[in-house]
Amino acid sequence: MVKNSREGIFWIxxxxxxxxILANIAFGPVYIPVLEVFKALVGMKVPLxxxxxxxxxxxxxxxxxxxxxxxxxxxxxxxQAMLKNPLADPYILGVSSGAAFGAILANVIAQLYYPNFxxxxxxxxxxxxxxxxxxxxxxxxxxGKLPTTELILSGVIxxxxxxxxxxxxxxxxxxxxxxxxxxxxxxxxxxxxHDVILVGISSIASVVFFxxxxxxxxxxxxxxxxxxxxxxxxxMMKLTIFVVGTLVTAIAVSTSGIIGFVGLIMPHMSRRLFxxxxxxxxxxxxxxxxxxxxxxxxxxxxxxxxxxxPIGTITALIGAPIFIYILRRRVQNV
Amino acid sequence: MSEFLKIENVSxxxxxxxxxAIDKVNFTVRKGEIVGIIGPNGSGKTTLMKSIxxxxxxxxxxxxxxQEIKKIPRRSLSKKIGVVAQEFAPIxxxxxxxxxxxxxxxxxxxxxxxxxxxKKHIEIALEDxxxxxxxxxxxxxxxxxxxxxxxxxxVFAQNPDLFLLDEATVHxxxxxxxxxxxxxxxxxxxxxxxxxxxxxxxxxxxxxxDRIIIMKSGxxxxxxxxxxxxxxxxxxxxxxxxxxxxKDPRNGTVxxxxxxxxxxxxxxxxVLKKYS
Numbered sequence: 001m002v003k004n005s006r007e008g009i010f011w012i013x014x015x016x017x018x019x020x021i022l023a024n025i026a027f028g029p030v031y032i033p034v035l036e037v038f039k040a041l042v043g044m045k046v047p048l049x050x051x052x053x054x055x056x057x058x059x060x061x062x063x064x065x066x067x068x069x070x071x072x073x074x075x076x077x078x079x080q081a082m083l084k085n086p087l088a089d090p091y092i093l094g095v096s097s098g099a100a101f102g103a104i105l106a107n108v109i110a111q112l113y114y115p116n117f118x119x120x121x122x123x124x125x126x127x128x129x130x131x132x133x134x135x136x137x138x139x140x141x142x143x144g145k146l147p148t149t150e151l152i153l154s155g156v157i158x159x160x161x162x163x164x165x166x167x168x169x170x171x172x173x174x175x176x177x178x179x180x181x182x183x184x185x186x187x188x189x190x191x192x193x194h195d196v197i198l199v200g201i202s203s204i205a206s207v208v209f210f211x212x213x214x215x216x217x218x219x220x221x222x223x224x225x226x227x228x229x230x231x232x233x234x235x236m237m238k239l240t241i242f243v244v245g246t247l248v249t250a251i252a253v254s255t256s257g258i259i260g261f262v263g264l265i266m267p268h269m270s271r272r273l274f275x276x277x278x279x280x281x282x283x284x285x286x287x288x289x290x291x292x293x294x295x296x297x298x299x300x301x302x303x304x305x306x307x308x309x310p311i312g313t314i315t316a317l318i319g320a321p322i323f324i325y326i327l328r329r330r331v332q333n334v
Numbered sequence: 335m336s337e338f339l340k341i342e343n344v345s346x347x348x349x350x351x352x353x354x355a356i357d358k359v360n361f362t363v364r365k366g367e368i369v370g371i372i373g374p375n376g377s378g379k380t381t382l383m384k385s386i387x388x389x390x391x392x393x394x395x396x397x398x399x400x401q402e403i404k405k406i407p408r409r410s411l412s413k414k415i416g417v418v419a420q421e422f423a424p425i426x427x428x429x430x431x432x433x434x435x436x437x438x439x440x441x442x443x444x445x446x447x448x449x450x451x452x453k454k455h456i457e458i459a460l461e462d463x464x465x466x467x468x469x470x471x472x473x474x475x476x477x478x479x480x481x482x483x484x485x486x487x488x489v490f491a492q493n494p495d496l497f498l499l500d501e502a503t504v505h506x507x508x509x510x511x512x513x514x515x516x517x518x519x520x521x522x523x524x525x526x527x528x529x530x531x532x533x534x535x536x537x538x539x540x541x542x543x544d545r546i547i548i549m550k551s552g553x554x555x556x557x558x559x560x561x562x563x564x565x566x567x568x569x570x571x572x573x574x575x576x577x578x579x580x581k582d583p584r585n586g587t588v589x590x591x592x593x594x595x596x597x598x599x600x601x602x603x604x605v606l607k608k609y610s
Binding site for chain 2: 232275
């Protein structure tokens with residue numbers, strides 16, 4: 001049911017966004033005409049090399065980007081409502097770097113001692129993601145509130161700490177500095193269908209979950225006490241959001257490394273376009289986040305051939321100025 | 335008839351504090367009554383409100399419709415008790431209609447879809463408060479007074495039996511405060527609602543309440559109708575303020591006037607009392 005015009009706009013723009021996402025398959029070290037791409041996708045005959053590039057290399061990569069972007073954005077959106085702070089996101093809070101540290105720890109253990117450990121990668125990522133957020137949360141908490149300055153500062157510290165941990169583990173365990181950039185700045189290269197399935201399931205589940213608690217998130221936007229007056233079990237809700245958000249972030253990070261700023265700017269943009277009701281802003285930020293990552297990845301893989309730019313560099317170049325804008329605007333409002 | 339709200343021996347002390355913020359408080363509230371609570375800063379007014387809402391782990395008993403408040407699930411409680419605090423400040427700007435809809439949170443399904451019943455209560459709230467025309471406006475584009483009325487509309491939509499107003503008029507000018515309090519009185523008349531309200535402004539409490547509870551250092555200092563409890567001695571004893579009490583000749587409402595003249599005489603009397 002379309003409730004209002006904003007929701008209407010969302011559903012109208014959706015098909016165009018999907019077409020845009022698929023059109024990204026055309027770009028890369030080799031350009032494949034868009035028409036060819038759509039032919040391959042619907043199963044019509046195309047040259048074999050094109051078919052392999054489209055279906056085995058670029059499609060999984062784009063779907064992975066879509067999933068990762070969606071997961072990070074909905075998590076950011078939920079964290080912002082939960083912490084009553086529009087600057088919260090998995091990257092700022094340190095969940096991403098904690099998760100990256102966990103994923104690499106599992107990898108290093110696998111490499112040096114028990115090869116099977118690589119299967120526990122996302123569990124390690126989850127655990128260390130939880131450690132990192134808890135750390136940021138408790139360091140910045142002042143009398144039951146999370147002041148913006150403290151939140152960002154403690155996020156920076158936690159990020160630096162786990163970032164250093166990542167570099168240390170890689171140099172110590174792999175003796176290969178090259179992979180550091182994959183983890184610290186993120187990359188969708190080497191995406192396979194198994195990654196797509198894992199991230200796809202977790203991000204779709206997270207979007208549905210966060211949509212189903214949208215009325216509680218709406219109530220929390222006016223503060224924990226107001227939410228409690230409306231019958232929300234606030235502590236339980238916070239714990240659930242915290243755990244679910246960290247889990248989907250951990251899964252995203254263990255497949256694509258740390259990609260910053262998506263979870264911060266995309267929820268903001270979706271609220272600007274479609275209003276702040278989480279029932280719309282959740283699916284909208286998922287779609288926008290996914291599209292943003294896909295577009296950034298297209299630039300990352302095709303603009304600098306033969307080498308590839310880590311995607312986190314591009315999201316940061318776009319995200320940092322927007323972050324500053326939100327921060328400045330917020331200061332003026334207070 | 336059973337009591338609507340019964341508070342028995344309720345005490346609470348904040349963590350790391352040796353003193354009780356409220357100390358063995360006892361009182362009952364009848365259905366349809368308007369009770370005003372006054373007292374100086376830190377006298378325990380807000381703590382008492384939080385106890386009634388089961389937001390803090392108080393000692394003693396609070397019975398609401400003969401049921402212990404602690405045993406009522408939060409969602410059921412929120413259908414019965416609505417709160418208007420000092421201000422409503424969401425982090426995102428929202429449409430007025432979205433904020434009023436928020437009042438239906440305890441009633442709606444998981445995805446927050448509004449039933450005809452929900453819509454009816456939202457309409458009533460918007461109409462009773464005369465803010466139908468603001469429905470499509472953004473919350474932060476409104477004036478402070480309008481925002482507080484939208485907040486009240488949200489709580490009207492929640493359709494509680496008991497309204498707790500926690501200094502709901504403290505940031506409002508006299509016109510907006512009057513508007514809000516009149517609308518609350520109308521609600522009581524129309525739906526038989528009950529109100530417990532804390533006030534800083536003694537005159538507002540006096541004009542608004544059927545009964546006044548005066549708190550001092552966590553205890554109930556006095557209770558009764560405004561005309562009997564609001565006396566010069568009480569104000570001096572509880573607030574440490576010098577003032578004059580004047581009755582409104584039209585309806586007998588008691589008004590308190592602060593004394594800003596040189597009060598050395600009064601102080602001298604104090605000294606005499608102490609040493610005689």
